Amino acid sequence: MSDKRIELAVLDMAGTTVADGGLVLRAFDAAATAVGLPESGTERETARAYVLDTMGQSKITVFRALFGDEDRAQLANRTFEQTYDEFAAEATPIPGAAEAITALRAAGIKVALTTGFSRTTQDKLLNALGWNDIADLTLAPAEAGRGRPYPDLVLTALLRLRADAVDRVAVLGDTTSDIASGLAAGARIVAGTLTGAHSEEQLRAAGATHIVDSVVEFAELLTTP
Incomplete structure (x- = not known):
């Protein structure tokens, strides 16, 4: 990993930090x-x-x-x-997700939660989970311009949270669209998690820089010296 510190983690919700359950x-x-x-x-x-x-x-x-x-x-x-x-x-968090997000922020890494859902649906999820204050920013596609696979959600998070550069950003998602979005934005780390929709093979084929078992391992990746 570069010696430039990651300043921003952009995390998907359903399948990445929130269990989808179909x-x-x-x-x-x-x-x-x-x-x-x-x-x-x-x-x-x-x-x-x-x-x-x-x-x-x-x-x-x-x-x-x-x-x-x-x-x-x-x-x-x-x-x-x-x-x-x-x-x-009915939504439940991926095991350890809340603690992982808290650990990232405690390490000085800002966290943005993004989704392919509307703002109304995203808010329903956040309310159900009690996550209204868990992240530095939450974003739905309409607030960024375009949804995934475009880079808009990641770049909007960077601008709003004032990260210094795209190579200070890490992205985590469970789909090939998450990977495409992170790569298009130029993020240094674009990781795929195995807790959601797409397989390791699909995520690697999409260009994921890392594969993690869950958001917990992702947080460890970013916070371990």
């Missing part, structure tokens, strides 16, 4: 049904596979790609958010 796919199924997608068959399975492949991306972007028509995409997005919001109370 909530995203359950909410997607409700959204797909709302826009008239057959409840079984090739069309539904193809759409589910696309949702899995694009985990981490802004959900409205995913629905636009899936359904083409803007009205259908907006209906799917509204239904997804309403359904996920109902599930948010």
Whole structure:
């Protein structure tokens, strides 16, 4: 690792610091049904596979790609958010996540929590977990410009938290979109965690600089001299 100290850790939420437990796919199924997608068959399975492949991306972007028509995409997005919001109370942290975030901040590393969800859904998760004050910053795609795989979330966190340079930033996520976003932003460390949607093979193929078992190991990576 460079002798330049990491100043900012940008952490994904669902699958990285928050256990998903299949909530995203359950909410997607409700959204797909709302826009008239057959409840079984090739069309539904193809759409589910696309949702899995694009985990981490802004959900409205995913629905636009899936359904083409803007009205259908907006209906799917509204239904997804309403359904996920109902599930948010079931959310639990990845074991050790809160302690890992606290350890990063205690070491002088600022922490930003990012998501592909809307601000409303992100706030539901934060409230359910009691995490409203756990990080220095929380960001949803609409607050940054574009969601993943674009670099906007990482770069917005850098600007708002005044990190000195992109090579002082470390990114952690469980999807290939998280990896692509961190690489596009120029972060020095772009790590994949094995607690979420994508496999070690997928994360390595996407260009992850490190693979960790969880956010706990990531925090240790950044705080160990």
